[in-house]
Amino acid sequence: MSTTTVVRRAVPEEIELPGPPLLARLYAARGVRSAGELNRALDALPPPTSLKGLAAATGLLAAALAEDARVLFIADFDADGATACALGVRALRAFGARHVDYLVPDRQKHGYGLTPELVELAAERRPDLLVTVDNGIASVAGVAAAKARGMRVLVTDHHLPGDELPAADAIVNPNQPGCGFPSRCLAGVGVIFYVMLALRATLRARGWYTACGITEPNLARLLDLVAFGTVADVVALDHVNRVLVEQGLRRLRAGACVPGLAALAEVAGRPRERLCTADIGYALAPRLNAAGRIEHMSLGIECLLADDAGRALELARELDRLNRERREIEDAMKLAAFADLDALDLDGDLPFGLCLYDETWHQGVIGILAARVRERTHRPTIVFAADRDGQLKGSARSVPGLHIRDALAAVAARAPDLITRFGGHAMAAGLSLPAAHYATFRDAFDAEVRRHLAPGDLCGVLLSDGELGAGEIALELADCLREAGPWGQGFPEPLFDGVFEVAGCRVLKERHLKLLVRVPGQAAVFDAIAFGLAETVGEPRAGSRWHLAYRLDANEWNGSRKVQLRVEYLAPA
Structure with a gap:
């Protein structure tokens, strides 16, 4: 291994930064070059106006409110998707929407994102407007299916787009071509938060609150959800995200948070008044994620939407139980995976790009296992599990020096029929492929990694x-x-x-x-x-x-x- x-x-050049010398040195080593980058107040956030597609998005949402239309959020089965969904539902209800619901794909039945199969299920609720959160930028077929049924579609996402964008009525994604927003690192929950900020201003300009007799909502009350989802999704904490997380943490510590997050802190045994990012990342988020991994993320979203503290605690305890079950499954999978790795290492034949598969592995836990294998081997790793339709679902984790989504794109370009679909970020991605293609893909992935990494890159630092x-x-x-x-x-x-x-x-x-x-x-x-x-x-x-x-x-x-x-x-x- x-x-x-x-x-x-390296000790950075001296920069005039506030605070003790040790702290100033630590900040400078992390790329801070001015005192302004240390400002964590809300007024340090850039306005939403530079987000491409924002005017069209707020127009769709404002029209849905005016028409008393049915709005259906299409969520994802991780903590970012869950917090983004809960934030969107809470915000629209605060704006006066009466018909707001959500739908989460079943990991086994529907796969990731807005698929045509999920559109069929969504149609049963007769929505006028679909709003994707933390997904949708790769849902070309799903958006087409929704449009064919007469639904309007707003895509909010942060994942990297492919060569073809879905034909949605509006797309808000800081990573789409031509977007001028200063941060490319927003999580899905950060994107929908910014959309709701812009919608609030649009409604104010139209006299909505006076006409409806409602108080303009304070969206800062939702920053606890933004902080949680941002940390859980492990996106880069650039200045924008540091402000969002800091402000959300302050609300969590003060108890000014949704009951579900307070309940998660309680069952995790973490004092709410001293919560930090490590508590979210290592204790709270795994419990929320357990719903999407083991059962269904609707349980996690209901916990975040609960306004009654007793009900929230009841749901949090169930999430805690699922997380214990997840740990047991993970331990068994890890034992098998590490045994395979030890056998490969004894033969001196450990690939640069690792692919691991066992037909008994749980699809909801392969992302965690990929991270554990990557930590042990310091190699880009993809772990696969079998799907019900003869496909393998893979979860990929990378190391510095290899953009994992681009690596998958390169493999797909050389062999267009090898991968069914893929998407993701620089350090994490997901894909699916026919089970019969596994051996061919395994070799192609290893070859692609070898084009980018040398043996010296495979050591942990x-x-x-x-x-x-x-x-x-x-x-x-x-x-x-x-x-x-x-x-x-x-x-x-x-x-x-x-x-x-x-x-x-x-x-x-x-x-x-x-x-x-x-x-x-x-x-x-x-x-x-x-x-x-x-x-x-x-x-x-x-x-x-x-x-x-x-x-x-x-x-x-x-x-x-x-x-x-x-x-x-x-x-x-």
Whole structure:
């Protein structure tokens, strides 16, 4: 298997940034070049006006309101799609819409997005307007089917478009050709939030609120959903997304959030008043996603739409149960996949681009498994599961240096009949292909990856922000860094490294290491936790010295808080 190395970030040129020198250096290392990029207030957001297709989109929605039309949201089965759907439904209802509903495709029956099969199901509800959220940009056939039935279609999406755009009545997607919006990184929930912002202004200009006798809604109340979906979808936290996430986190911490998110925090055991992006990404979002992976995402959307706290908690507990079931399925699949990888590695025949398939694997969990395999091998990975109609569904995860969607496009261009459909981003994508084509695709994908990556690219790299002195490893700095975010994809939480002496160690649940460490020559001892690393490094003995890469965290136990090192990497010094 490939190894991981720790590389220290280059120290950036001095830039005048506010705050302590350490924090200014951390910001500069993440590409911040002016104090304005650190402004996390709502007025730092760019206006919606530069989004291509916005006038047509707000026109469709305003007409639907005026006509008392039936609006049906077409959602997706992940957390971004669920939050985008809940936001759209809540916003339209706040604008006075009386006939607003949603539909989520069944992963097994309908596949991803607005397919012709899903249009058949949607037609039973007699919608006048379909609004896709977090999908639709690749739904050429589905949009055509909806138009043929007399439905109007508004596509809101953030995925990369293909060569052909669907013939929708309006498309809002910051990644479509000709869009001048300053951020290409909005999640699906961010796109629909901006559409609703523009609709609110359109309705204001038309005198809608006065005519209907309703109060103009404060859409900032929906930023908790925007923050949740943005973090869960692992989009890059550029300046726009950092503002959206920061503002949403403030609402979550203050309790000014939808009951469903508060309930998810409760069942996950994360104090709502101190929620951060890591809590969403690693604890809350997996529970919401479990609905779409194991059962049906309508359960998750209902949790986000619930206004009664008791009902929201009941749904959150069911999501928690599904997440435990998901973990059991994932563990079994991971065991089988890693056994296959070990066999391949023994033969010295590990491909550059990995494809894995087992007919027993659960389609809802292949994305997680692809991420786990990618983390272990540092190779672009696609994991497949069987569909009901003789197709294989694949979920792909990439590594720096390979744009996974473009790689799939290149394979499809060379062999047009090989892949049935595909779509996605630079680091994650999905595809389907006939089961009979699997072996041919596996070889073609490996060949395409080899065109872009060399052996040296297949090693994991942890970028460190350098070494902290013993006096800097303190609760005050941990709290300062926690507030200095939001951290996430493209704006990573600070990671430090250094040599430590082990003062004590015990293994938790046969997988995790609970350590006591000190800087050599210093008396102060610090708590450290290394999740999942006991299996690979064993149990460090007292007195031994280890090189650690870690993040500063605060550990709370029995009402007391103290600094803790959250270890990402350790190796003998």
